[in-house]
Amino acid sequence: MHSATLSPAARERSLAALGSGQELDVLVIGGGVTGAGCALDAVTRGLSVGLVEARDWASGTSSRSSKLIHGGLRYLEMLDFGLVREALRERGLLLQRLAPHLVRPVPFLYPLRHRGWERLYAGAGVLLYDTMSLSGNHARGVPAHRHLSRRGALRACPSLRPEALVGALQYYDAQVDDARLVTFLVRTAAAHGAHPLSRARVVGFLRDGARVTGARVHDLETDRVFEVRARQVINATGVWTDDTQALVGERGQVQVRASKGIHLVVPRDRIRSTTGLILRTESSVLFVIPWGRHWLIGTTDTDWDLDKAHPAATSRDIDYLLERVNSVLATPLARDDVEGVYAGLRPLLSGESDATAKLSREHTVISPAPGLVMVAGGKYTTYRVMARDAVDEAVRGLGFAVPASCTDRVPLLGAEGYVARWNQRRRLAQQFGLHTERVEHLLRRYGAAVDEVLELLREDPTLGEPLDGAADYLRVEVVYAASAEGALHLEDVLTRRTHISIESFDRGLTAARPAAALMAPVLGWDDERVDREVAHYVARVEAERAAHAQPDDAAADAVRLGAPDVVPAVAVAA
Known part of the structure; x- marks a missing residue:
């Protein structure tokens, strides 16, 4: 097993592997639940895999859902029995085998x-x-x-x-905590040998005649553009599917x-x-x-x-x-x-329908060009089936025998040993000087991987104190997010590794600076960088609040775009 830690050092290793010029079996574009699922499916079949995401893991649809794993009771009225049965089967798998934590x-x-x-x-x-x-x-x-x-x-x-x-x-x-499930999918894929890289935007595709042979990737953190060669590329970019397809220079057969x-x-x-x-x-x-x-x-x-x-x-x-x-x-x-x-x-x-409420939640997998597979549609609950079907299609273009999908038998990181750790929660609480409810909170977020979090407490007991401005979370969770869960910016921690941005009346403004100060030594930030991260987060909150006062989508969108995306240090220096 490779390291399951999405640390700054692990990111450097992924960046080096993807930019080395060595051809991968599969490159997955899109770090939402479907793309992360594709990476895990492909790598557990024995394939070499890269996974790139333009922003943070789960930063799109996969962190903004109803946070339910469900069959879709209302789809029974639409007589969509196949979708409901499939989703209920996946619900059972996730509850009992894949991610009970x-x-x-x-x-x-x-x-x-x-x-x-x-x-x-x-x-x-x-x-x-x-x-x-x-x-x-x-x-x-x-x-x-x-x-x-x-x-x-x-x-x-x-x-x-x-x-x-x-x-x-x-x-x-x-x-389910939707964003955390995606992070655990990415970490599990990394543990099996995949090369994940967030804040890495695909800006073009490599072609050999009609065949897609890889992608040009812009690493937004280092401002470096490099080529990733792959025998098969999977486009799993959700609502951005049509935009990604446009980079190939051909209109997609299916629109999203x-x-x-x-x-x-x-x-x-x-x-x-x-x-x-x-x-x-x-x-x-x-x-x-x-x-x-x-x-x-x-x-x-x-x-x-x-x-x-x-x-x-x-x-x-x-x-x-x-x-x-x-x-x-x-x-x-x-x-x-x-x-x-x-x-x-x-x-x-x-x-299929003029009304979005009636459009299908079924997914489709097609190969719009040799070497390129597109997966679109679907619902969060059935991500594993979507990933399996997409990788099945990619495998057909590899030209060699590949084992069938096994992700229905691959528990996510933190699942193995979770029940035993839950039963030991009172002893863990005594051992680390925490209230039992705090340990239960950690177990529900990290499963058996809680041992890694508690080890940080052993090294620095002050991390067991509540985070200023967000008492439901411990300081150690911010440090762990930056050191092990791939959080590169303050908003990654406040909106996806935790949900402080929506769970407090001030939208996390009080917690912003204390959290940034905890991330700083892990990510090598100086005082200027801390100030910039906090200022960006404040601007984002103010823009969102202003948008919520607008009467229609156009006005709200214009106001929200007043707060730009976070700017990495390299862009500021340039």
Whole structure:
């Protein structure tokens, strides 16, 4: 096994390997969940693999989802049984084998508004949902659904208005820290020998006649442009698929359409409930999802054709979600209750419907040119299937025998030994002078890899103190993010390695400088660089807040783009 640490030194090794001129079997473009899954799938088949991402790991769609691993209950109404069955099978795998430290069951309450027929109709759907989850070779991994009276529903969720329901159904799906799962996929791929490189943008493709033979890559951290040669290139860039295809000089056979979804984050005490909620809206469904000491409320589903890197939530989006959730709450939520807002883009296959809510979540894999494979569409839950299918297509162009995919049997880093470590949590707490709940928090974020985090505490016990401005996180988590998880900038830590940017009313402004100071010795920052990282983060927060006050997408996008992407030190020096 190679090192699974995404340290600054490991980045240098990946940069040297990719720029060496040696031909890879597979180069994957895109560091979201599908691209990371492709890298892991290919490298565990014995192939030499490179993985490049233009920004941070999971910085696009894969860190801005509803953070659910689910079959998609609403797809049963669309009669998309194959997609639901496939997603439920993947849910079971993630819960029980691949990532039990990152994926866990979560209950949802579905309020019934009509007597008789609605309980029969909805109950039949949830029963089918539970039954389909048993179609694999393992148990469903979550409890079975149950029927509740109005009194039982109000006992589970006292914040519901009694007149808003006549009864309820409760069923289970699963929850994930989406950005962390991607980081663990990348680290697991690296452990098996892949060469991952973030902040490395593909600026062109290499050609030998009609055949794609690699890519030109611009490393944004060093301002170096180099060529990566590969027998097969996989384009897994999600909503950027069409832009990446344009670099080949040919229009893609499949177009990807972006749909914007936003989520609100509110404190847990604003809604008294032991369960999440799922509510039907006029166009889709609305989730209220437990998230630590918070609730996530989402999502919207609107067409988006503006800047893909920084989709912006508008005042209208926020009001829409508040209005819909307040329709069932006894004590309505107000704007002042909103701690955080985030917006993401779903990559939907275009051409099937004018309404984004009806576009397919199925994925497609094609080879638009010899040596190039494109994977598009799909949903977060089925990333592993998408990756397998994409690598299968790439393998056909390699010209030699390659083993079949084995990622259904490859646990992610931190999964092996997680249960034993969880059982030892009280002893670990005593050993390191932490409260048991702190150790549980670390175990849910790192699994068995918690030993690496605790080793940093052994070297410097002060890292066991809460981070100033974000007491839910320890100082050691910031240091570990920079030293082992590939965080290169302050925003990487505050928005993806942690979720401080959406879990505090000040959006992480108080924590920004203390976090940057902890990252500085790991990444070799001087005081000027610390100031610049903090200033960039402050500008980003101010731009996002200003965007949230705008009435429409165009105005919000213009305001959000007022805060540019983070500028590496080399660009400033130049």
